[in-house]
Amino acid sequence: xxxxxxxxxxxxxxxxxxxxxxxxxxESQRLExxxxxxxxxxxxxxxxxxxxxxxxxxxxxxxxxxxxxDGDAAGGFTELKKSLLTAWRMQxxxxxxxxxLIGGYDLVECKEGKSxxxxxxxxxEGVYLETYNMELDLTRTVQISRxxxxxxxxxxxFAKQNLQKDLKTFLQTLNQNLNALAARxxxxxxxxxxxxxxxVMESNQLCNILxxxxxxxxxxxKAVLCTLEYGDLTQCLPTRVSIECEDKTLSxxxxxxxxxxxxxESPAHAALLTMRRMGSIA
Amino acid sequence: MEQKYEEEIQMLEQEIEMLEAEQEETLRSIFIEHGxxxxxxxxxxxxxxxxxxxxxxxxxxxxxxxLEKDLRRQTEINxxxxxxxxxxxxxxxxxxxxxxxxxxxxxxxxxxxxxxxxTEIQEDDALxxxxxxxxxxxxGVEFKDFSAFVSRFPIxxxxxxxxxxxxxxxxxxxxxxxxxxxxLRTFSERCEERRQTFQHFQEKYPDVVSLPxxxxxxxxxxxxxQLPGISMTIFWKIxxxxxxxxxxxxxxxxxIPDQAREFDTKKVTENGSEYxxxxxxxxxVEASIEGLIRTxxx
Numbered sequence: 001x002x003x004x005x006x007x008x009x010x011x012x013x014x015x016x017x018x019x020x021x022x023x024x025x026x027e028s029q030r031l032e033x034x035x036x037x038x039x040x041x042x043x044x045x046x047x048x049x050x051x052x053x054x055x056x057x058x059x060x061x062x063x064x065x066x067x068x069x070d071g072d073a074a075g076g077f078t079e080l081k082k083s084l085l086t087a088w089r090m091q092x093x094x095x096x097x098x099x100x101l102i103g104g105y106d107l108v109e110c111k112e113g114k115s116x117x118x119x120x121x122x123x124x125e126g127v128y129l130e131t132y133n134m135e136l137d138l139t140r141t142v143q144i145s146r147x148x149x150x151x152x153x154x155x156x157x158f159a160k161q162n163l164q165k166d167l168k169t170f171l172q173t174l175n176q177n178l179n180a181l182a183a184r185x186x187x188x189x190x191x192x193x194x195x196x197x198x199x200v201m202e203s204n205q206l207c208n209i210l211x212x213x214x215x216x217x218x219x220x221x222k223a224v225l226c227t228l229e230y231g232d233l234t235q236c237l238p239t240r241v242s243i244e245c246e247d248k249t250l251s252x253x254x255x256x257x258x259x260x261x262x263x264x265e266s267p268a269h270a271a272l273l274t275m276r277r278m279g280s281i282a
Numbered sequence: 283m284e285q286k287y288e289e290e291i292q293m294l295e296q297e298i299e300m301l302e303a304e305q306e307e308t309l310r311s312i313f314i315e316h317g318x319x320x321x322x323x324x325x326x327x328x329x330x331x332x333x334x335x336x337x338x339x340x341x342x343x344x345x346x347x348x349l350e351k352d353l354r355r356q357t358e359i360n361x362x363x364x365x366x367x368x369x370x371x372x373x374x375x376x377x378x379x380x381x382x383x384x385x386x387x388x389x390x391x392x393x394x395x396x397x398x399x400x401t402e403i404q405e406d407d408a409l410x411x412x413x414x415x416x417x418x419x420x421x422g423v424e425f426k427d428f429s430a431f432v433s434r435f436p437i438x439x440x441x442x443x444x445x446x447x448x449x450x451x452x453x454x455x456x457x458x459x460x461x462x463x464x465x466l467r468t469f470s471e472r473c474e475e476r477r478q479t480f481q482h483f484q485e486k487y488p489d490v491v492s493l494p495x496x497x498x499x500x501x502x503x504x505x506x507x508q509l510p511g512i513s514m515t516i517f518w519k520i521x522x523x524x525x526x527x528x529x530x531x532x533x534x535x536x537x538i539p540d541q542a543r544e545f546d547t548k549k550v551t552e553n554g555s556e557y558x559x560x561x562x563x564x565x566x567v568e569a570s571i572e573g574l575i576r577t578x579x580x
Contacts, residue, residue, distance in 0.1 A: 027284075034287035041294035048301040055308045062316050085342040087309040091317065092349035094310070094369045096356065098385055101400060103460035104360040118359075126413035126457030168361065176464060237525060 058083050105171060114139055120149075120175050122182035124236070125267075129182040142167060149174075152205035153181065176234050181207060183236035183267075190269035197282045198272055201225070208233060210268065214275070215282040216256075222247050224256070224281070228263060238264060255280060303371065314368060361467050363387045377404045382415075389463075390470040391498070393421040398459055413457040420466075423498050424473045424520070431465060431522040465526035472520045472530055473498070479568060480518075487575050502571075506578035511539035514554075514574055532567065534558035534574075 100106055105118040120132040134147040142163050149155050158177070162170035184207035191198060191212075202211035210228040215221045224245045231239035241263045245251040259280055262271040275281045357363050366386035373380040379402040386395045399415040420428060481497045492503045504514040515535040522528050536554040543551065550557075561570040 031284055031287070034284060034291065038287050038290050038294065041291060041298065045294050045297050045301065048298060048305065052301050052305045052308065055305055055312075059308055059312050062312060081339055082342065083309065084312070085339060085346055087313045088317075088321065089342065089346050089349060090306065090309055091313040091367070092346065092353060095353055095364055095367050096349065097369070098364055098367045098383060099353075099356045099360060099362070101383065101459070102360075102362065102385070102396075102463045104356055104362070107355055107359045109355075121460065123413075123458070123460045126416070126459070128411040168359070171359070172464075172467065176468075179460065179464065235525060235527065 055083055103175070105175075110135070115145065118171060120171075120178045122179045124179075124183040124186045127186070129186055132178055136167075149178070150181075150205060153178070180234050180236050184208075184210075184230060187236065187268040190267075191272055194269055195272045195276060197276070206233070210238075212268075212272075214272070216245070216250060217279055217282055218250075221282065222250060224250065226263060228268065236267065238268075299374075303374065306371070310369065361470070362389050362463060372399075378402070389466050390474055391422060392424060392466065392470050392473070394466065395419040396459070396462070398457075413459050416457045416459055416462075418462060423496070424469075426500075428469060428522050431524060431526060461526050465522065465528065468528050469520065469522055472528055476500070476518050476520065476530070479571070483571060483575065487579065490575055490578055504575055504578060509578060511537075512542070512578070513537045514578070516571065516574075530567075532558070532562060532570075 100121075103121045103123070105120070108117045109115075110117055115135055115137045117133060117135045120134070122129045122131070132147065132149050134149065135145045137143040137145040144155070144159060144163070147155070155174075158170065158173050162173060188200060188203055188207065188210065192200060197215060199213040200210070201213050202209060208230040210230075212226045212228070214224045214226060216224045222245055224243060227240075227242045227244070228238040229240040229242075230237075241260050243251045243256055243260050245256075250256060259271070259275050262274055265271075266274070272281070364385055364387040366384070368384040370382040371379070372382060380399065382397070382399045384395070384397045386393075388394065395418070397415075397417040398413050401412055401414050403410045477497050480493055480502050483502065484491045484493055484497070490504055490506055492505065493499065493501065494503060495501050500518050500520075502516045502518070504516070505512070513536075515537070517533045517535065519531045519533070520528060521531055534555045536551050538546065538551055558570065558574070561573065565573065
């Protein structure tokens, strides 16, 4: 009787299932998947909880100066050493990251020591900017084999000066100059972004000259041309600033003498923002 | 029904994240508190060879060895040794990471402690990273010259470094972490050059050259026992501007007794410092100092 009932019930259920539309099938599939995911996450969570507790016990043992291998099963001891080595590895990776974050060269040996790769990280006012990379071939003399430093940058002349005799000085010089370049370039970006009223008339790849057109506030707004010359390429501030205006009284005025100093002493975007805040320019 | 599972899944994912973070923190704190001791114990583990047990750990051991080697490489090329590194992850998600780091170390003989916060945001294919807080403490006899530069970074709390600490007042906050380390390295090199030069001359002319404040200071006095009352003091300052520009600056102070002044018809005492500047321009530092010393070596 049961068999027949099972048979009949089974048949009815099959019919029912067949009667369920496509959508229902998909729904039940999805439900299955969710159920499986929940199960595996639960297992992972439990395993993690177990590990985390074990690590806490380990820490406690270490703090209390208990012997780390106290007759645990051999497996337990391995677990312990594993945790400690994991902790050590984490500390080492943290140190690596720290070197990276403070602007280190991230030196990597390639081709079994025949060449090295270095990175030059640039930043300005806390914002990390471009990273430039270079591969140095060390087989006979030190040679630059590959790099992604912009062509306008006088790489060859720096290489001629220092590359053979003092690698560290070469790297430092490059680092300093690349950072200054990134800083000058970033200032141009920032001033375009923050001080829309000022027009960049001239700029170049090396960012060693910047010509800006500002509108001086007054009864009649007047155009003022500010030329910033960056004579020292290791610096991100100009070495010379000249102010030109059709109205000579304006360019000679104390207010604009002050603006000239501002442009010499602070980054371009900051100086212009101050000038705008003081009502000097639009 | 579905919703119940979805909620549970979300909760489990969060729990897992929390547990992973907790485990990381605990492991880090083990190393922070007991690092040295553990490294000793683990060194023996790493050096042991053979044993079936080792198989399970051999991958980890190799990794640790490689990392140690790499760290030595970075320390050497960067010229910066990090003795302490505390990392605290304040926020970690798929696209955003916020961490606080506290580093202590030295660049040659100059000690530093740096605390900063860094935020990383993954945007499409670009990683945006910025320093959001920065505090610096420096220590060392040489840092007298450094304070104007470091004053652009905010002060940290009084650290546990010893009394010679130079606390730095807040002036500006530019968060230029990389500039600090670049400048520190160059400054350290100039200090080392000075120290070596001073030491060299003291060893070569011990009767005439004295370094009253040690070889790490900025003072060197040249005095001949046969010419009492006459002294030449060289001040070798290393200026660091706010923008991190480093300029060594040497000055000469001449002292002769009043009675001798009458004989100073060529006004050497008045013009001596200027003459020294010219000498520096022509001969450079070492030759100029050598020249001065020779004048009193009768």
